[in-house]
Amino acid sequence: MKLKNISVASYLTLIYLFFYIPIGVLIIYSFNQAQYSLLWHGFSWRWYQELFADQSLWLAVWHSLVLGILSSSLATMVGLFAAVCLYRYRFFGRQLLYGVLFILILSPEIVMGIALLILFSLIKMPLGFISLLMAHTTFCIPFVAVTAYSRLVSVDKYIFEAAKDLGANDWMTLTSIILPLLWPALLAGWLLSFTLSIDDVMISYFVVGPEFEILPLKIYSMVRVGIKPEINALCTVLFFITLSCIVMYQLLLRKKT
Amino acid sequence: MVELRGVYKSINGHEILQDIRLEVRHGEFLTLLGPSGCGKTTLLRLISGFEEPSSGTIYINNKDVSGLPPHRRHVHTVFQSYALFPHMTVFENVAFGLRCQRLAKTEIQTRVTEALKMVKLEAYASRKPDQLSGGQQQRVAIARAVVNRPLVLLLDEPLSSLDYRLRKMMQLELKQLQRKLGITFIFVTHDQEEALSMADRVVIMNEGRLEQVGTPRQVYEGPQNLTVAKFIGEGNIFDSEILAIDGKYITVDIQGRKRIAKSHRPFSSGQKVHVLVRPEDMRVWGQSEIEDSSELFPGVIEEVTYKGTTVDLMVRLACNKLIAATKFFDEDNDRLEYTIGQPVWVTWPSGWEVILPHEAG
Amino acid sequence: MKQDSSFRSFSLSLVWIWLVLFALLPFALVFVAGFLSHDNDQLLSLPVTLANFFQLHHSLYLRIFEKSLWMAGLSTLVCLLLGYPFAYAIARIQSPIKHFLILLVIIPFWTSSLIRSYSLIAIVKTKGLLNTLLISLGIISHPLPILFTNTAVLIGLVYNLLPFMILPILTNVEQLDNQLIDAARDLGANRFTTLLRIILPLTMPGILAGCILVFLPAMTIFYIPDILGGAKSVLVGNLIQDQFLIAQNWPFGSAISVVLTILLALLILIYWRSTRGEEQEWP
Numbered sequence: 001m002k003l004k005n006i007s008v009a010s011y012l013t014l015i016y017l018f019f020y021i022p023i024g025v026l027i028i029y030s031f032n033q034a035q036y037s038l039l040w041h042g043f044s045w046r047w048y049q050e051l052f053a054d055q056s057l058w059l060a061v062w063h064s065l066v067l068g069i070l071s072s073s074l075a076t077m078v079g080l081f082a083a084v085c086l087y088r089y090r091f092f093g094r095q096l097l098y099g100v101l102f103i104l105i106l107s108p109e110i111v112m113g114i115a116l117l118i119l120f121s122l123i124k125m126p127l128g129f130i131s132l133l134m135a136h137t138t139f140c141i142p143f144v145a146v147t148a149y150s151r152l153v154s155v156d157k158y159i160f161e162a163a164k165d166l167g168a169n170d171w172m173t174l175t176s177i178i179l180p181l182l183w184p185a186l187l188a189g190w191l192l193s194f195t196l197s198i199d200d201v202m203i204s205y206f207v208v209g210p211e212f213e214i215l216p217l218k219i220y221s222m223v224r225v226g227i228k229p230e231i232n233a234l235c236t237v238l239f240f241i242t243l244s245c246i247v248m249y250q251l252l253l254r255k256k257t
Numbered sequence: 258m259v260e261l262r263g264v265y266k267s268i269n270g271h272e273i274l275q276d277i278r279l280e281v282r283h284g285e286f287l288t289l290l291g292p293s294g295c296g297k298t299t300l301l302r303l304i305s306g307f308e309e310p311s312s313g314t315i316y317i318n319n320k321d322v323s324g325l326p327p328h329r330r331h332v333h334t335v336f337q338s339y340a341l342f343p344h345m346t347v348f349e350n351v352a353f354g355l356r357c358q359r360l361a362k363t364e365i366q367t368r369v370t371e372a373l374k375m376v377k378l379e380a381y382a383s384r385k386p387d388q389l390s391g392g393q394q395q396r397v398a399i400a401r402a403v404v405n406r407p408l409v410l411l412l413d414e415p416l417s418s419l420d421y422r423l424r425k426m427m428q429l430e431l432k433q434l435q436r437k438l439g440i441t442f443i444f445v446t447h448d449q450e451e452a453l454s455m456a457d458r459v460v461i462m463n464e465g466r467l468e469q470v471g472t473p474r475q476v477y478e479g480p481q482n483l484t485v486a487k488f489i490g491e492g493n494i495f496d497s498e499i500l501a502i503d504g505k506y507i508t509v510d511i512q513g514r515k516r517i518a519k520s521h522r523p524f525s526s527g528q529k530v531h532v533l534v535r536p537e538d539m540r541v542w543g544q545s546e547i548e549d550s551s552e553l554f555p556g557v558i559e560e561v562t563y564k565g566t567t568v569d570l571m572v573r574l575a576c577n578k579l580i581a582a583t584k585f586f587d588e589d590n591d592r593l594e595y596t597i598g599q600p601v602w603v604t605w606p607s608g609w610e611v612i613l614p615h616e617a618g
Numbered sequence: 619m620k621q622d623s624s625f626r627s628f629s630l631s632l633v634w635i636w637l638v639l640f641a642l643l644p645f646a647l648v649f650v651a652g653f654l655s656h657d658n659d660q661l662l663s664l665p666v667t668l669a670n671f672f673q674l675h676h677s678l679y680l681r682i683f684e685k686s687l688w689m690a691g692l693s694t695l696v697c698l699l700l701g702y703p704f705a706y707a708i709a710r711i712q713s714p715i716k717h718f719l720i721l722l723v724i725i726p727f728w729t730s731s732l733i734r735s736y737s738l739i740a741i742v743k744t745k746g747l748l749n750t751l752l753i754s755l756g757i758i759s760h761p762l763p764i765l766f767t768n769t770a771v772l773i774g775l776v777y778n779l780l781p782f783m784i785l786p787i788l789t790n791v792e793q794l795d796n797q798l799i800d801a802a803r804d805l806g807a808n809r810f811t812t813l814l815r816i817i818l819p820l821t822m823p824g825i826l827a828g829c830i831l832v833f834l835p836a837m838t839i840f841y842i843p844d845i846l847g848g849a850k851s852v853l854v855g856n857l858i859q860d861q862f863l864i865a866q867n868w869p870f871g872s873a874i875s876v877v878l879t880i881l882l883a884l885l886i887l888i889y890w891r892s893t894r895g896e897e898q899e900w901p
Contacts, residue, residue, distance in 0.1 A: 011703060011704065011707065012707055012708070015700065015704050015780075016722060019722075019726045019777075020722075022737035022741050023733075023734065025741065025747060026736070026737040026740065029740065078632060078636055081629035081630075081632055081633050082633045084629065085626070085630050091630060093634075097633070097634075100637050100641055103641070104637075104641055106834065106886065107879075108834055108837070108838035108878070108879075109835075109839075110838045110839075110875070111648065111838070111875050111878070114648060114868075114871060114872065115644030115645050115648045116640070116644050117862065118644060118651055118662070118872070119643060119647055121661060121662075134640055137636075137640075138636070138637075138640040138641060141636070141637070156338055158337075158338050158340035159340045159341075159343075161334075161340065162336055162341075162342075163342075164307075164326070164327055165307075165327045165333055166333065166353050166357055166401070166405065167327075167354055167357035167358060168328075168357050169624075169625070170624075170625035170626060171624070171625045176342075176353070177342060180344045181343070181344055199729070199730035199731075199733075201730075201732050202839065202840065202841070205859075206862065216730060216732055219736070220732060220841060223736050223845055224844065224845065231736065235737070238730060238733060239729060242728065243729070246729075247721070250724065
C-alpha cells in the first residue's frame with residue numbers, strides 16, 4: 001500500500017505545484033533586480049519603490065479600499081437582514097427571495113455587469129463611485145446571507161421563542177441574541193465580501209466611470225499593455241492582502257463550532 | 258386563572274385540538290398527560306401565545322388574551338431544551354426578561370439574586386450555560402421564567418432529558434418550588450408516573466381531545482373510559498355484559514361467572530361493558546390454599562418476573578385470556594414463590610374493579 | 619402569527635427593495651433590451667424587434683459561440699479529469715493536515731483570477747518558465763509558442779477554474795458513507811467496480827456541481843482570453859464586452875447575453891433535476 005500512498009502524494013503535490021508555481025514565480029520576480037530577464041539578477045525592492053512612488057496607483061488602491069470597506073459593510077447589513085428574515089419569518093415571496101439570492105451567486109458576472117450598466121444608464125445615474133458601490137454590494141449580499149444563515153440554523157431554534165416569551169421584540173432579539181451569536185459568521189462574510197470587491201474585474205469593468213480608478217481595473221489595463229515589473233510587485237501586494245483575508249475568514253468560520 | 262372555552266386548533270388542515278374546555282385554578286399544579294401527538298404541547302403553546310386557536314377563546318386571569326403576544330399575557334414557558342442563551346452568563350440569562358421590561362439595575366440585581374437563591378444556584382451566577390450540568394441548566398431556565406413573576410408557568414416536558422435519579426429529584430424540587438411560589442404551574446409530560454406524582458390535577462389527552470380531568474386518585478381509580486384506563490397504569494380488561502342492576506351494585510358476567518361490582522355511573526341492563534381490574538388488585542392463590550373455588554377463576558402461570566419490590570405474574574385463564582397480576586412482598590407474603598406452569602386461582606376483591614362503557618377496538 | 623414587528627417590516631422592505639432594484643430589475647432589463655434597437659442618439663431605442671436574435675445566426679457569431687462552447691467544454695473536461703482524483707484523495711485523508719491542505723485549495727479559489735492569469739504569462743510566454751524548462755530538459759529544441767494561442771487560453775481557464783471543480787467534489791466525497799464502500803467490498807466488488815458502480819454515481823451531484831461551476835465562467839470570463847489569447851481570441855465573453863463598450867450595440871450585446879443565460883439556465887435545470895431526489899437544505 002506504500003506505493004499507492006506515494007503515487008497519491010505525488011499526484012497531489014503536482015497539482016499543488018500547478019497552483020502555486022505561477023504565483024510563486026510572480027512573487028519572486030517582483031523582487032528581481034532585472035526588468036525583463038528571466039534570470040535572477042539579485043534581490044531588489046526596486047519595483048516596490050516604484051510602486052509606492054506611483055501616485056495614480058495609490059489613488060486606485062485607496063479607491064478600492066474605500067469601495068471594498070463600504071460595500072462589504074453594506075452587504076453585511078443587508079445580507080444579515082436577508083438571512084434573519086428567511087430564517088425567522090414566513091412571508092409572501094419567501095421562495096422568490098431564495099431564488100434571487102441563488103441566481104445572484106450563480107449568474108455569470110458579465111451578465112450582471114451589463115445588466116447593471118443598462119439599469120444605471122436608464123435611470124441616468126452617472127457611472128462612478130456610487131454605481132460601483134451599488135454593484136459591489138449587490139453581488140456580495142448573497143455570500144453574507146449564506147454564511148449568516150448557516151450559522152443561524154445551527155443555533156437552538158427555541159432560543160428565539162424564549163426571547164419572545166421573555167418580552168424581547170425583534171430589534172432586541174437582533175442586538176442581544178443574533179449579533180452576539182453570529183458575529184464570527186458576519187465578520188467572515190465581511191471578509192469574503194471585501195475579497196470579492198477588491199478582486200472584481202468583470203462587473204466593475206462595466207459600471208466604472210472615467211474618474212474613479214480602482215485597483216483591479218488598473219492592473220487589467222496595465223497587463224493588456226504589456227508586462228511591467230511594477231505589476232508583479234502590485235499583484236504580490238494584492239495577493240497577500242487577499243491571502244490574509246481568506247485565512248482570517250477560515251479561522252472565523254471554524255470558531256465556536 | 259386560565260380558562261379555555263371551546264378551543265379548536267388546526268394546522269395545515271389537520272385538526273390538532275378539538276373542543277377543548279378547561280379551567281385551571283389559581284395556584285394549582287396541573288399536568289397535561291398524553292401520548293406523543295395528542296396535542297398537549299400545542300395546547301401549551303396556545304396558552305403561552307406562540308399559536309392562536311383556530312376558534313374558541315382563551316382567558317388568563319379573566320382577560321381574553323386573543324391576539325396578545327406571549328410576554329403580554331404574563332405567562333412564561335420553560336422549554337424542553339431549556340433554550341438558555343449560550344453567550345450570556347447565568348445572571349444575564351435570568352435577567353433578560355427584566356431587562357426587556359426596562360427595570361432599574363438595582364431592582365434587576367435584587368430579583369435575579371432572589372430567583373437564583375430559590376433554585377440554589379446563586380454561586381453560579383457568572384457561569385455560562387455550557388459550564389453547567391443538565392439539571393443546573395434546567396434550574397436556570399426555571400429561574401429565568403419565574404423571576405418575571407408570571408401568573409402561570411408553563412413547562413414543556415422539562416425533565417425528559419434528565420436521567421432517572423435526577424428526574425426524581427427535580428420532580429420533588431419543582432413541586433416544592435411551586436408550593437413556595439404559589440404560582441399556577443401547567444406541566445406537560447408523557448410519563449404517567451411523573452404526572453400522577455406531581456400534579457394536583459391531571460388532564461388526560463388523546464388525539465386532540467380531553468379525555469378526563471381529575472385528581473391523580475380520581476383518574477387512576479376511576480378512569481372514565483377505556484383510553485384513560487389503558488393510558489394510566491396497567492390494567493386487565495374483561496369484556497362483559499350487565500346482567501342486573503341494583504342501585505350501585507351491578508352484576509356482570511365475566512367468563513361465565515357472576516360477579517358483583519360497584520359503580521356510580523348510569524348503566525342499563527344488558528349493556529356491553531369493559532371491566533377493568535388493576536394488576537395489583539388481583540389475588541392469586543395456589544391450588545393448595547383454597548377450599549372453596551366456586552367464585553374463583555382457574556388459570557395457569559405463564560410468566561414470573563421478579564422486580565425487587567414486586568413479583569409480576571402473567572396468568573393464562575380458562576378461555577385463553579391472559580392477565581397480569583402484581584404481588585407485593587409483605588409480612589403475609591414474604592416468599593412469593595411461583596413457578597411457570599403452576600395452576601392457580603385468581604380473583605379480586607369485589608368493588609375494586611372499574612366498569613367502563615364498551616368501546617370498539 | 620400576526621406580529622406587530624417594526625423590525626420585520628423594515629428588514630424585509632430593505633432587502634426586497636435592494637434586491638428588486640439591483641438584481642431583479644437589471645436582469646429583466648437585459649432581457650427586454652435584447653428586443654430593442656439602437657441609434658446614434660440613444661443606446662436603447664424603441665422599435666421592438668427580433669433582429670438582434672437573428673443577427674446571431676450569422677456564421678461569424680455562430681462560430682464564436684461554437685468556439686466558446688468548445689473551449690468551455692474542454693476546460694470542464696480537463697478540470698474534471700485533473701480535479702476528481704485530487705478531490706477524492708484529499709477527502710479521504712484522515713489526519714489533521716487535511717484542513718491545511720483544503721485551505722491550500724481555497725486560497726487560489728478566492729484569489730483574484732486576474733492576478734493568477736497574469737502570473738501565467740511569465741510561465742507560458744516564449745521565453746517563459748515552461749519553455750525554458752522543457753528546453754533545458756531536452757524535451758524540445760525550439761520554444762513552443764503557447765502564449766496568445768488557444769492553448770494558453772485553455773491553460774488559463776483550467777488554472778483559474780480547477781478549484782471550482784475540486785471543492786464541490788471534495789464536499790460530496792466527504793459526505794460519502796464509508797459503510798457503503800465497505801459493503802460493496804464485502805459483497806465482492808473489486809476496486810474498479812466499486813468505483814464505477816458505487817462511488818461515481820454517489821458523487822455525481824458533486825461532479826455536476828463542479829462542472830457547472832467551471833462551465834459557466836469558462837463561457838463568460840473575458841479577461842482570460844484577452845490576456846492570454848490576445849487580440850485573436852474572441853469568445854462569447856469578449857463579444858459581449860465589445861458590443862457594449864466598443865460597438866455600442868447594446869441590444870445585440872443583450873441578445874447574446876440572453877441566449878447565453880438561457881443556455882446556462884438549462885444546464886442548471888438539468889443539475890437541479892438530477893439532484894431532486896435528495897434532501898436539499900438551503901444551501
